[in-house]
Amino acid sequence: MPVEKPSLDLLRSITDEHVLRALMEHGRLTRADIAARTGISKPTIYDSVRRLAEAGVLADTGERTTGRGRVGFYYSLAPDTGAALVASISPRGLVAEAVNAFGELVAREETVLGRSASQEEVAQALARAAGTLRAHIPGGLRIAVISAADPVDRGTGRLVQLPDAPFLVGDLHPVAILEPLIAGQVLVDNDVNWAARAERGSGCAVGIDDFVYVHLGEGLGCAVVNDGRVRRGHRGLAGEIAHLHTAGPDGTAMPLTEVFATLGLRRQESTAIDVEALRAVTSGADEAAARTRTILARAVCGVLAAAVALADPQLVVIGGTWGADPAMIETIREQFARSPRHVPIATALVQAPELAGARARAADELRSAIITTARSGHAR
Amino acid sequence: MPVEKPSLDLLRSITDEHVLRALMEHGRLTRADIAARTGISKPTIYDSVRRLAEAGVLADTGERTTGRGRVGFYYSLAPDTGAALVASISPRGLVAEAVNAFGELVAREETVLGRSASQEEVAQALARAAGTLRAHIPGGLRIAVISAADPVDRGTGRLVQLPDAPFLVGDLHPVAILEPLIAGQVLVDNDVNWAARAERGSGCAVGIDDFVYVHLGEGLGCAVVNDGRVRRGHRGLAGEIAHLHTAGPDGTAMPLTEVFATLGLRRQESTAIDVEALRAVTSGADEAAARTRTILARAVCGVLAAAVALADPQLVVIGGTWGADPAMIETIREQFARSPRHVPIATALVQAPELAGARARAADELRSAIITTARSGHAR
DNA sequence: CAGTTTAGTCAGGAGTCTTGCCTAAAGACT
DNA sequence: AGTCTTTAGGCAAGACTCCTGACTAAACTG
Known part of the structure; x- marks a missing residue:
């Protein structure tokens, strides 16, 4: 069965998802804004926001509306929601970034690697960059999206060499390297695929x-x-x-x-x-x-x-x-x-298309992760 | 937004969908069976079945359970739910079938066409076959799925000739031909594509x-x-x-x-x-x-x-x-x-794979059509 | 013929969403 | 300065859905 079982829980989680998506799209909103934007009634939004704030997913930003009418409270995703690691590995070097749920660049780390860099060095550079970024981000790195300038095995996420084809980065297993540093999913794909996604998104x-x-x-x-x-x-x-x-x-x-x-x-x-x-x-x-x-x-x-x-x-x-x-x-x-x-x-x-594509996906996956956590989180 | 707005209506329609899917999969079931199979509680199923029966989507088959316990009433899709037209057009001729929501063959019509048959003749044969089948089916033909032994334009459903490539059936526009005979969607695709789907389904x-x-x-x-x-x-x-x-x-x-x-x-x-x-x-x-x-x-x-x-x-x-x-x-x-x-x-x-593939899809689309109708139907 | 089994049915309760109204507070107008 | 308008927040009542748990009806079992 593709559709979930009907239940009041399902209904509530759909409401929460709408609230979260609205906030992910618009940064900060008052509850009245969310209601208007989602088309869901004010009392329902009021409840949902209270639930999500209690669960620590949302927070009052402290900002208030100005202008006519009663003062509104702005809410946004909690500041410790974490970020996603985005990394591009190519013979030119390693670029590692942290992206938040709004798709904003939060931190960046660049490592130049010589063309002759060993797999060992590349792996260490990746682990080090991930570690450094993680320390800078309040909520840590929840997921990772990696772009590699070599073919990537879809099942394992490992870089593979095809007979006689250029092999630029070398044997590398980003999933294994990042496993101790990233709580959630580590997604690896070829740089060309990411570039194509970037051109489709904004090119x-x-x-x-x-x-x-x-x-x-x-x-x-x-x-x-x-x-x-x-x-x-x-x-x-x-x-x-x-x-x-x-x-x-x-x-x-x-x-x-x-x-x-x-x-x-x-x-x-x-x-x-x-x-x-x-x-x-x-x-x-x-x-x-x-x-x-x-x-x-x-x-x-x-x-x-x-x-x-x-x-x-x-x-x-x-x-x-x-x-x-x-x-x-x-x-x-x-x-x-x-x-x-x-x-x-x-x-x-698109400039640096492999990064642009991976960034967009990272934000997307991070959003899904937040919604999933919220759903299971306050089920307790 | 990909997810629908939360509402009690949505919840109810999800329940109805579960009921319908269960019946589509198993032909006839008692309400207790449906409850057990879907995991939804008996009273809820009881309500949903009453709703759908009143809307004419379901019907008591008249059959009763035998064996221990209280007699159960078997329900199934209403007999006038209609069928889907499945047709294969190739130089060997035209095969037209009617398939119900269970994927069962309800009627069949074969027309032999010479290799030299004109487009006019093919079009007439298709219209005639569809007309004949429609008259035999209580609820009529709700949708159509066509397999053609030529490339098919995805946007229009029209057969297209590529330069120098074999063109076996000839210029034909099944969507236009069937438009007066089929209430819903007319889906046209290449026979090879249908064959591939058939091999994936059961080959x-x-x-x-x-x-x-x-x-x-x-x-x-x-x-x-x-x-x-x-x-x-x-x-x-x-x-x-x-x-x-x-x-x-x-x-x-x-x-x-x-x-x-x-x-x-x-x-x-x-x-x-x-x-x-x-x-x-x-x-x-x-x-x-x-x-x-x-x-x-x-x-x-x-x-x-x-x-x-x-x-x-x-x-x-x-x-x-x-x-x-x-x-x-x-x-x-x-x-x-x-x-x-x-x-x-x-x-x-798979034998006659282009028909097998089209049949499976036809049953699928018919099911979706029934669910959609049921949803909008009793919203009144 | 009493006991068991099973589908159907009912009542009560918890939970969710909505409508409509009220309140608070800021800016606009006179 | 005082009143009006506007807008976010908040509350109450009501409609509706689903669930649990119990009861009923009717068949078979021993």
Whole structure:
């Protein structure tokens, strides 16, 4: 049965949920405001607020209304409601943030990690950052949302290396690392997936339910958004396109990652793309650069064609250090326009999209956690 | 706000929903049974059943319990609750069925249509079948679920022809045709999508949330199931793989449908595959047949590799007149095993899967319709 | 034929939401 | 300065829903 059993308890918890959601959306409100906003009667809100305040979930902020009429008491979420940890792990380093239920940045910690940093060092940096943030936040860190620049196993949250694909961060198990520091859930996903969510939330794909986000940077990735959500697949490896067969420089089929190898654009001793080298050979107006751009654009279009056939997106978004380059995007557009089933191509807009996406989700999960706690909390 | 406003009405409608769901699942039950099954108290169920019976949604079946104890009254959905139309439209003809809220087949109508049948004839056959079934069903046809052997536009429900892809049924707009005959929703989807849902419901993919169903018959299609649901994409054209680039007979890349053209396996004056010819050249133990099987299997594997990269399925299901052939499946398995990211391949199990899938959905939608009506019905 | 079992039914009570009204207190108006 | 208006807070009564617990009716059991 998908629907809960009818009971007066259920009714009351629905009321409480409405009150909490109203406060999460608007920061501080008087009880009369909440009643007007939710459409629930004043006495009911009055009771609910009293319940939640007694349970310690809400608190009188001490502020009072000014203006005509009787003075109103402002209420808001209790200051010790805690925060969510948001972290992005990439070869550029570790960024850790604490976000509250309003989605506001409460604290931030940055750690630069060399490209040669060991897994051990990355793990320690993450644990240290989480510990530092936790100490700063009244209610502690209740949940965590992690973005990693590598494929993430959906079941375990562990970073996984796929054969021959770029592996930028290395073997890491954020769930295990954070387990002693975070009371609740630890959510891990690929940076490209977070970026896609960010573009859908406040970038170039707002309100678009079906699109594909292609990340072309040091790594190669793709997020498939279908019916408004990123679809991760069974193991969480949906969109790992490095091995997808596409058109190579001479027109024969080869895996996408091999195209870069053939062109000598992969970093030494690694399967990561050498972005500086790539930029060097593709920028400029000379014919050689244009030819290289075309070769790369054709390879990318092979991926786009497959994505269109299998996912039928309304839009293709391209991001990443070299993918979002105007000349590159333009070449991809030209090539893609020749495909019998092409769709518009947009450039990713959001700054630090992997963090933006993870932040939004963190606030969301934190809100759910607060509501769940409130529900079970005053059941006693 | 996703959650409904708290009110005593809401509570009551939840109770009614529980009662209805229990009866939909079990056909006939006494009020005491319903109470035990739902966990709701006897007096509450007693009230709810009275309400729903007065509204005409439920009825005393006239049957009584036998055995120890006081005689119980069996209740069930009212006999005039109506049915759902389920129809499958393919070059083989039209099958129309009426299904009740228990998922039982109530009536069936078959119309053979020649391959050369005009759209006009198909449309008339559909309207006639719907009319005939409607006259037989006490409560009429409340909703319709249609399976079509062509791509379906998700927004309009209209069949669409993609350039160069097989177009088996032809331009048809089932929603418009059925509009005067069906009070409620008319749901149209591709036969491959329905088949995938059927395999997930009661076939080889039970309980599997992420898989890909590849249909290899006269047409070429693919359904992508992600997080437990078929993902149709923006226009409903997700999985239209005829134009996906894959390996051709000589190893160069070409669209999947071209592979068949190259091998002379497409029907005259059409882009549909000539299944008889295909079977003729691929069956048998001789080396030529084995070679052709291998060529086709490689082409299919190109599609599978793309699907794995983009959708990360747990399983690949292969169905269709020639795809599900044991020798063919075996060859595909062998070829696919060479891919660095292969997944298990299963053979489709369900008979007439497009109908089975549509039937299940029809029963589901009919149930929802009944619950919605009951909710708004006695609000008066 | 008394005892057991079971569905149906009733009464009372607890809890939730709503309407309507009153009160308090601040600003606006005369 | 005094009265009016506006607005949040607070209270009482009433309608309604669900539940517990007990009772009744009617069948089978031994």
